[in-house]
Amino acid sequence: MSPIPGPPVRVTAVDTYDIRFPTSRELDGSDAMNPDPDYSAAYVVLRTDAADGHEGHGFSFTIGRGNEVQVAAIHALRDHVIGRSVDELCADPGTLNRDLIGDSQLRWLGPEKGVMHMAIGAVVNAAWDLTAKRAGKPLWQLLADADPEWLVSQIDFRYISDALTPDEALDILRRGRAGAEDRRTRLLERGFPAYTTSAGWLGYDDEKLTRLAVQAVRDGFRQIKLKVGADLDDDIRRCRVARSAVGPGIRMAIDANQRWDVDEAIRWTKALTEFDPYWIEEPTSPDDVLGHAAIRAAVAPVKVATGEHVQNRVVFKQLLQAGALDILQIDAARVGGVNENLAILLLAAKFNVPVCPHAGGVGLCELVQHLSMFDYLAVSGTTDDRVIEYVDHLHDHFLDPVVIREGHYMAPTTPGFSATMRPESIARYTFPGGTFWAADLNSQKGHAA
Numbered sequence: 001m002s003p004i005p006g007p008p009v010r011v012t013a014v015d016t017y018d019i020r021f022p023t024s025r026e027l028d029g030s031d032a033m034n035p036d037p038d039y040s041a042a043y044v045v046l047r048t049d050a051a052d053g054h055e056g057h058g059f060s061f062t063i064g065r066g067n068e069v070q071v072a073a074i075h076a077l078r079d080h081v082i083g084r085s086v087d088e089l090c091a092d093p094g095t096l097n098r099d100l101i102g103d104s105q106l107r108w109l110g111p112e113k114g115v116m117h118m119a120i121g122a123v124v125n126a127a128w129d130l131t132a133k134r135a136g137k138p139l140w141q142l143l144a145d146a147d148p149e150w151l152v153s154q155i156d157f158r159y160i161s162d163a164l165t166p167d168e169a170l171d172i173l174r175r176g177r178a179g180a181e182d183r184r185t186r187l188l189e190r191g192f193p194a195y196t197t198s199a200g201w202l203g204y205d206d207e208k209l210t211r212l213a214v215q216a217v218r219d220g221f222r223q224i225k226l227k228v229g230a231d232l233d234d235d236i237r238r239c240r241v242a243r244s245a246v247g248p249g250i251r252m253a254i255d256a257n258q259r260w261d262v263d264e265a266i267r268w269t270k271a272l273t274e275f276d277p278y279w280i281e282e283p284t285s286p287d288d289v290l291g292h293a294a295i296r297a298a299v300a301p302v303k304v305a306t307g308e309h310v311q312n313r314v315v316f317k318q319l320l321q322a323g324a325l326d327i328l329q330i331d332a333a334r335v336g337g338v339n340e341n342l343a344i345l346l347l348a349a350k351f352n353v354p355v356c357p358h359a360g361g362v363g364l365c366e367l368v369q370h371l372s373m374f375d376y377l378a379v380s381g382t383t384d385d386r387v388i389e390y391v392d393h394l395h396d397h398f399l400d401p402v403v404i405r406e407g408h409y410m411a412p413t414t415p416g417f418s419a420t421m422r423p424e425s426i427a428r429y430t431f432p433g434g435t436f437w438a439a440d441l442n443s444q445k446g447h448a449a
């Protein structure tokens with residue numbers, strides 16, 4: 001006798017949280033454009049009435065003020081999600097993705113860029129977290145096991161089909177199956193290569209820079225990254241300090257966080273070439289496709305990297321078409337979530353450009369490792385010249401934090417997207433009412449009085 005079907009399981013709540021960590025006090029994360037970031041998450045939890053108790057967790061990353069705006073944007077999407085059948089949602093997150101992007105009134109706030117698009121990314125990523133938890137697989141594995149036709153059905157090809165057709169995407173994914181089992185074995189044994197930014201924040205003095213750079217090499221990293229762009233004399237000194245600390249065999253990337261105009265970017269990068277920088281990251285505005293192309297032509301063989309602030313697949317397409325970048329830096333929480341990142345990974349594969357994700361922020365390492373591991377198993381098929389950024393703070397706030405061994409991200413094995421924050425961290429760092437902020441704001445009031 002077959003069981004009597006019960007009512008369909010549905011999404012019952014879309015709960016949002018404004019979570020902020022006081023990272024600016026230690027100058028962690030400081031760079032030429034962002035001197036005092038408080039790493040923050042506009043955090044969302046999809047709850048269901050399923051007996052399994054699984055929830056979908058996702059977030060947008062911001063750096064403090066404005067996180068309440070990001071939370072409000074996520075809240076504006078809730079009517080698209082509440083009441084949705086969980087089985088249908090998890091069988092096809094692409095439909096949710098299309099429905100969110102297609103809200104004709106909210107679309108006016110973008111389209112497909114900025115706060116509203118990041119909110120869509122948070123909700124879509126939460127749906128993928130739920131999907132992977134219900135499938136009992138870490139997301140990288142769910143994606144790598146997925147049928148290529150289904151993966152292609154998850155991608156919105158609007159505005160990119162002149163550069164990548166569904167048939168081409170299918171072809172890349174079908175070819176990606178060859179040797180995938182061997183790569184999975186290697187991934188589980190060795191992990192995926194990482195580089196560290198932890199030594200190079202702009203607010204750190206030379207002693208701290210040296211100590212952390214030496215430690216990074218000792219810990220097995222083959223690449224470090226330095227923030228540059230505030231003061232050229234300082235940059236020359238810091239690059240010299242870092243290069244002498246790590247020696248000639250270690251790759252050293254530099255990151256200007258959009259600080260320069262095009263000509264200035266070229267001059268400044270050339271002034272630092274004696275220290276053999278591997279890439280210059282975000283030399284100018286993330287929207288300036290032709291500017292990146294000009295910089296790339298002028299500073300070669302130094303490579304040009306960008307992407308953490310590239311707002312959608314359309315701009316990535318143009319950067320690739322214009323030959324404007326050597327390294328494509330996806331971000332798991334900037335664009336419209338996993339579905340759009342699938343499009344971007346496939347665009348990068350089509351143009352044969354390596355993907356080295358951005359992960360400086362809270363929870364970004366946890367998320368993006370899944371996308372790079374999928375890329376290795378099922379798309380690019382290689383880790384050559386591919387590294388995921390690693391920064392060493394705030395991981396302890398997550399239930400399934402990243403594990404770094406010998407400069408490699410070890411593949412997560414817990415089902416989901418590694419996005420779930422510890423309930424006690426949420427309770428402590430919710431702004432402004434969590435226990436940390438309430439006490440902090442209270443003590444400031446005391447000082448003022």
Ligand SMILES: [Mg+2]
Nearest residue numbers: 255281282308
């Ligand atoms: Mg950067």
